[in-house]
Amino acid sequence: MADKHSRRDFLVRSGSVLALGLLTPGWLRGVAMAQKLERLQGVSPRSQNVLVVCQLSGGNDGLNTVIPYSVKDYYRLRPGIGIPEKEQIPISDELALHPALKPLKALWDEGRLAIVNGAGYPEHNRSHFRSMKIWQTASPATQSETGWLGNYLDRLPDPVSPVAGLCLDSSASPALTGQRVSVPTIASLDDISELAGTQDAESAMRAIQQLDGSAQFAHVSASTNSALDAVHELNSLLGKYQNCVEYESDNFSSGFRQLARLIAVSPLTRVAYLSVGGFDTHASQQDKHATLLGGFASGLARFMEEMQAIGMRDKVTVLAFSEFGRRVKENGSGGTDHGQAGPIFIAGGSVQGGLHGEYPSLSDLDDGDLRYNTDFRRVYATLLDKWLDADSEKLLGQRFDNLPLLRS
Amino acid sequence: MALQTDRDRVAHLLRRAGFGASLSQIDWHAARGLEATLDYLIDYDSVEEAPQIDVLELTNMKGNLPAPIVSGWWLYGMLTTQRPLQAKLTLFWHDHFGCSAEKVQNGYLMVQHIRLLSELASSDLRTLLVAVAQNPTMLRFLDNNTNVKGQPNENFARELMELFTMGIGNYTEKDVQEAARAFTGWSFQRPNRIQAAVRGAVEPQFQFRQGAHDEGIKTVLGVSGNLNGDDVIDILLEQPVTARYIAGKLWSWFVYENPEEQVVERIAGVFRDGNYSVRRLLRHILTSEEFYSARAERALYKSPADFVVGISRSVDLPGIIDLFNLFQESDKEKRRLLRGAMGGVMGSMMNMGQHLLYPPTVAGWDGGSAWINSATMLERIKFADLLFERKEAVINWNFLVGNRRFESVNEVVDRLCEVFDAGLPEAKRGIIAAHVEGLLDRTRGEKQYRQQMLHEACRLIFGSPEFQFC
Numbered sequence: 037m038a039d040k041h042s043r044r045d046f047l048v049r050s051g052s053v054l055a056l057g058l059l060t061p062g063w064l065r066g067v068a069m070a071q072k073l074e075r076l077q078g079v080s081p082r083s084q085n086v087l088v089v090c091q092l093s094g095g096n097d098g099l100n101t102v103i104p105y106s107v108k109d110y111y112r113l114r115p116g117i118g119i120p121e122k123e124q125i126p127i128s129d130e131l132a133l134h135p136a137l138k139p140l141k142a143l144w145d146e147g148r149l150a151i152v153n154g155a156g157y158p159e160h161n162r163s164h165f166r167s168m169k170i171w172q173t174a175s176p177a178t179q180s181e182t183g184w185l186g187n188y189l190d191r192l193p194d195p196v197s198p199v200a201g202l203c204l205d206s207s208a209s210p211a212l213t214g215q216r217v218s219v220p221t222i223a224s225l226d227d228i229s230e231l232a233g234t235q236d237a238e239s240a241m242r243a244i245q246q247l248d249g250s251a252q253f254a255h256v257s258a259s260t261n262s263a264l265d266a267v268h269e270l271n272s273l274l275g276k277y278q279n280c281v282e283y284e285s286d287n288f289s290s291g292f293r294q295l296a297r298l299i300a301v302s303p304l305t306r307v308a309y310l311s312v313g314g315f316d317t318h319a320s321q322q323d324k325h326a327t328l329l330g331g332f333a334s335g336l337a338r339f340m341e342e343m344q345a346i347g348m349r350d351k352v353t354v355l356a357f358s359e360f361g362r363r364v365k366e367n368g369s370g371g372t373d374h375g376q377a378g379p380i381f382i383a384g385g386s387v388q389g390g391l392h393g394e395y396p397s398l399s400d401l402d403d404g405d406l407r408y409n410t411d412f413r414r415v416y417a418t419l420l421d422k423w424l425d426a427d428s429e430k431l432l433g434q435r436f437d438n439l440p441l442l443r444s
Numbered sequence: 445m446a447l448q449t450d451r452d453r454v455a456h457l458l459r460r461a462g463f464g465a466s467l468s469q470i471d472w473h474a475a476r477g478l479e480a481t482l483d484y485l486i487d488y489d490s491v492e493e494a495p496q497i498d499v500l501e502l503t504n505m506k507g508n509l510p511a512p513i514v515s516g517w518w519l520y521g522m523l524t525t526q527r528p529l530q531a532k533l534t535l536f537w538h539d540h541f542g543c544s545a546e547k548v549q550n551g552y553l554m555v556q557h558i559r560l561l562s563e564l565a566s567s568d569l570r571t572l573l574v575a576v577a578q579n580p581t582m583l584r585f586l587d588n589n590t591n592v593k594g595q596p597n598e599n600f601a602r603e604l605m606e607l608f609t610m611g612i613g614n615y616t617e618k619d620v621q622e623a624a625r626a627f628t629g630w631s632f633q634r635p636n637r638i639q640a641a642v643r644g645a646v647e648p649q650f651q652f653r654q655g656a657h658d659e660g661i662k663t664v665l666g667v668s669g670n671l672n673g674d675d676v677i678d679i680l681l682e683q684p685v686t687a688r689y690i691a692g693k694l695w696s697w698f699v700y701e702n703p704e705e706q707v708v709e710r711i712a713g714v715f716r717d718g719n720y721s722v723r724r725l726l727r728h729i730l731t732s733e734e735f736y737s738a739r740a741e742r743a744l745y746k747s748p749a750d751f752v753v754g755i756s757r758s759v760d761l762p763g764i765i766d767l768f769n770l771f772q773e774s775d776k777e778k779r780r781l782l783r784g785a786m787g788g789v790m791g792s793m794m795n796m797g798q799h800l801l802y803p804p805t806v807a808g809w810d811g812g813s814a815w816i817n818s819a820t821m822l823e824r825i826k827f828a829d830l831l832f833e834r835k836e837a838v839i840n841w842n843f844l845v846g847n848r849r850f851e852s853v854n855e856v857v858d859r860l861c862e863v864f865d866a867g868l869p870e871a872k873r874g875i876i877a878a879h880v881e882g883l884l885d886r887t888r889g890e891k892q893y894r895q896q897m898l899h900e901a902c903r904l905i906f907g908s909p910e911f912q913f914c
Contacts, residue, residue: 253909263818368595
């Protein structure tokens with residue numbers, strides 16, 4: 037945990053402060069710095085790691101996200117929507133990033149961004165709904181009622197914080213469904229104080245949730261109680277800190293901004309979940325996809341910048357995934373249909389950057405799709421074992437070899 | 445269990461085949477009897493519809509019709525309709541054929557879509573499927589307008605099988621690809637200015653583009669030939685699983701979730717034997733013994749529409765905010781009034797997870813228990829703030845309680861539970877009354893005191909587990 041002195045060092049070195057310094061007179065710079073330091077007073081020390089999961093819903097076109105630029109088939113199969121080589125951002129002898137991912141280049145160069153190529157699972161399913169459920173429950177073969185992170189939160193020793201896990205959304209993620217815990221789903225952290233009522237009103241609301249043995253009402257009661265607990269907790273915490281980095285206004289940026297605030301003040305939060313849709317690019321995908329990836333990259337980069345500013349970058353790891361990649365050959369609508377394997381992104385101060393998994397071959401396709409070679413559950417297992425200090429074999433129901441995704 | 449009296453059964457029917465009703469409406473229907481109420485609801489064509497807003501008049505200066513205005517128009521329809529079953533079915537089909545304005549990006553197309561679903565809400569499944577498949581809104585939403593020979597786009601063909609007819613797991617990837625070929629060339633055309641002037645046409649029309657259609661042999665679910673889109677729909681309707689899937693889904697919407705195997709078998713038979721007539725199937729469902737059984741009573745989670753429209757209709761909210769003014773104002777003023785009147789209600793629904801015209805995915809909303817989570821429960825509680833918190837609160841004491849004398853907070857809570865058809869047992873009403881009493885501030889004068897009583901009581905009623913079911 038960084039002390040105040042080293043936090044200030046972070047600030048001085050961090051890009052936003054430098055940029056500010058070039059444009060503003062000295063006295064104003066002093067004020068800005070003082071304000072920033074003041075804001076940092078609210079940051080709570082954290083001893084344990086936190087995992088942020090970012091879900092790209094709709095099926096991200098992995099092939100245009102991480103591009104095998106030297107493969108001729110790429111340009112042949114994607115004459116309309118292929119990214120021209122001169123616009124790509126090369127990251128190795130064979131691979132390049134989509135130009136909209138430029139904000140992530142610095143993280144990559146620093147070795148704090150890992151990419152797992154060819155991620156997927158056996159007997160692929162091209163339905164959004166089924167495939168997303170498979171990623172969320174880590175259970176390709178059977179239907180599971182609980183999610184992989186819900187299973188993890190279920191086993192945290194008591195007492196856990198009411199926001200040990202949090203889903204920033206208006207609909208709950210099945211990944212966070214547990215048997216014991218009811219993970220709060222909160223639409224926005226920005227207006228939490230409006231939601232908090234008086235102590236009396238809160239206890240009245242708790243009183244009418246009582247069950248008198250009716251199983252039918254258990255889900256409503258658990259949801260309401262978890263809302264009351266979370267709002268109570270967040271209302272007392274969030275006021276202590278304002279973001280010290282500016283974000284764009286797209287959905288990714290807004291989500292990352294709010295999660296940065298949460299992580300700054302809530303030392304017992306272990307898992308936070310964010311999902312953004314729009315990746316189902318069957319038609320006219322070029323601009324749409326670039327806008328989405330741009331929001332993702334900018335939001336994630338600023339988030340990491342803020343984590344660094346508050347001395348928490350080494351305590352936070354972000355996992356970004358999508359339910360499937362898309363068909364290699366573009367369709368007649370300037371888009372792509374549902375496919376199979378795609379890349380996973382892992383970012384953070386403790387991440388061992390670089391490429392993992394094998395990039396799937398474009399000449400050996402499965403019904404027009406990239407074949408998976410790395411089971412996504414290996415990534416989950418690594419994060420559970422090495423990052424969240426859990427037993428992945430128990431949580432995932434079988435053993436998966438870890439990947440070298442984290443610095444030791 | 446309840447549902448012992450005819451009035452209980454009528455109230456149950458109105459909750460399900462509509463969005464609930466006010467006490468006086470329930471009384472009126474109960475006096476006419478269950479049979480007459482069923483006829484009233486199901487044979488809705490013979491019921492005169494309440495005056496509705498002409499949505500096309502709400503076009504703005506730039507000639508656009510923003511989708512949120514269309515949502516407001518539709519919600520207004522749900523709040524005021526005299527044909528609640530038609531409105532509920534329209535919502536069912538919107539949920540089933542989950543076209544979102546997010547992608548369609550055109551208010552006129554959304555109007556066209558909702559009108560189509562409303563018009564065909566209780567027709568037969570084949571008519572509905574063909575009309576939806578040829579509807580420009582759907583053609584655009586699932587990209588079939590760009591599905592062409594040699595470069596098929598599978599989006600529509602996949603969802604047609606996975607979501608609109610058979611359900612997942614009953615077809616192969618090959619079936620999807622072949623069906624996509626059968627739908628090549630199904631597109632739409634926008635009328636050009638001259639056509640529009642001559643024919644008075646403003647709406648885009650379905651167009652079959654022969655040149656873009658794949659004339660080759662396709663094989664879908666074992667049937668081979670030079671198949672066209674209609675042929676694929678016929679093949680899908682031949683599959684026994686289709687009748688089971690759709691009838692089962694209707695049952696889950698109207699009666700209870702996870703119907704028994706023999707029930708599904710029975711209603712699928714009724715559906716097929718009736719040439720897939722939705723009206724006939726619904727009559728069977730709504731008159732079945734199971735529909736009035738203990739298992740069905742208050743067994744379904746209220747959707748945000750059930751919740752919000754139900755509360756609003758039980759207190760005649762549209763009457764209170766006097767939307768009749770809408771018809772006497774200029775177009776600009778109409779838009780402003782509609783936005784103002786519907787804005788709060790629509791915003792609440794959206795935060796509860798149901799943004800009309802914006803289903804989250806083509807599968808519609810997950811529904812059932814997924815409606816309830818911590819975020820949406822906070823919104824449901826907050827709906828009481830919308831009704832009572834403003835200075836000139838929408839609903840006041842006289843309206844809800846009348847001029848009767850009330851001896852205790854208990855009596856007020858009982859009355860509110862009756863008005864809102866809350867289904868709360870006496871013990872819970874007692875808990876609410878006791879707590880409300882503790883929350884009240886008597887120092888601010890009688891009027892504020894009463895308003896606060898309604899407000900606090902409704903927060904607790906709206907947040908009670910019982911109230912989330914219909």
